[in-house]
Amino acid sequence: MEYLKRLTQSLKQGSRISTRISTGNTDLNPTNNKAQETLSTQNNNAAVNFIVISGNLYKLNAFSAGGICHIYKAQAASRKLPVLSVKMIKPRWARYASVRRQFNIEGQILSGLSHPQLPHFTTRGTHKEHVFLAYKFLPGVPLIKLAQNKTLFGENTLKPLALSILTQILDQLNYLHNKINPVVHGDISSENIIINNSQQVSLADFGCAHFTNTRSNHSFRWLAKPSYLSPEQARGDPWGPASDIYQTAILFYEMITGKRWIKGKTPREKMLYAASISKPAPDFLGKIIHKHLSSIIADMLDPNPKTRQQNLALIFDQLEAFGSCSAI
Secondary structure, eight states, X not given: OHHHHHHHHHHHTTOOOOXXXXXXXXXXXXXXGGGOOOEEEETTTTEEEEEEETTEEEEEEEEEEOSSEEEEEEEESSTTSOOEEEEEEOHHHHTOXXXXXXXXXXXXXXXXXXXXXXXXXXXXXXXXXXXXXXXXXXXXXXXXXXXXXXXXXXXXXXXXXXXXXXXXHHHHHHHHHTSSSOEEOOOOOTTSEEEOTTSOEEEOOOTTOEESTTOOGGGGGSOOOGGGOOHHHHHTOOOOHHHHHHHHHHHHHHHHHSSOSSOOSSHHHHHHHHHTOOOOOTTTTTTTSOHHHHHHHHHHTOSOTXXXXXXXXXXXXXXXXXXXXXXX
């Protein structure tokens, strides 16, 4: 497709594309010598320039930053070594036990993943006030960039890919939800889905994730972005795998319609809207996609997590009827 050619060209030209790839740290006080690192800093902002990971020197380039963490793109002197993403808690946040605890949970989750499209954890470590983790860099761009940059990627870029993206995300959720120690992501959004030039997508940013078997009240403090809150998240209720299903349906709705599912100008307005939203009619997307597919998405958008369709095996069986993206 023409837009994918432009996407590839954009990547080759080294365009600065902000992404919120996020993974975790399995041990905030590692004893593994391979995880020890050396940081070089400059100026009063203490910007990190270099890091040694497993005995190899990597140059760090600022890639993105959230409220709590910095993400760096790390490139080694040897081209034989993979490009890495390095995530660090900002020093002023590292002192908070709740932040360190969630960062630790993130890493426990990421270090146990083996799905080919999910982030591949490499190592973790600490140096002075810097806590870091490293994982293989996910090439591509966030879906939100394809939707926002219409000049580069064109109108309705995501609609033809929507069903393929939906099934790929559900496949990754099926893996997460059915692990021996099941994982809930909790923050599925167009910012956290990375698509490459082969149209493969990867679920990133496990900053809100938790293990379902060992969750606590702390697990529910970390919420999704306001535009992708499930009703139970918006209400402050415990949330689990059903929340991931709801957020995935929101993403599909946005790709198909080009509109926001959750309305509101401020985070508070969006939270209130999400908390009181009603279940859509089965044919609410019937003018855009096949009525049976519309019904599947409507069941995934049931505001009641107890009655929401979350049987991924059944969803996959239903989606097989549509075969390919062209069927929608």
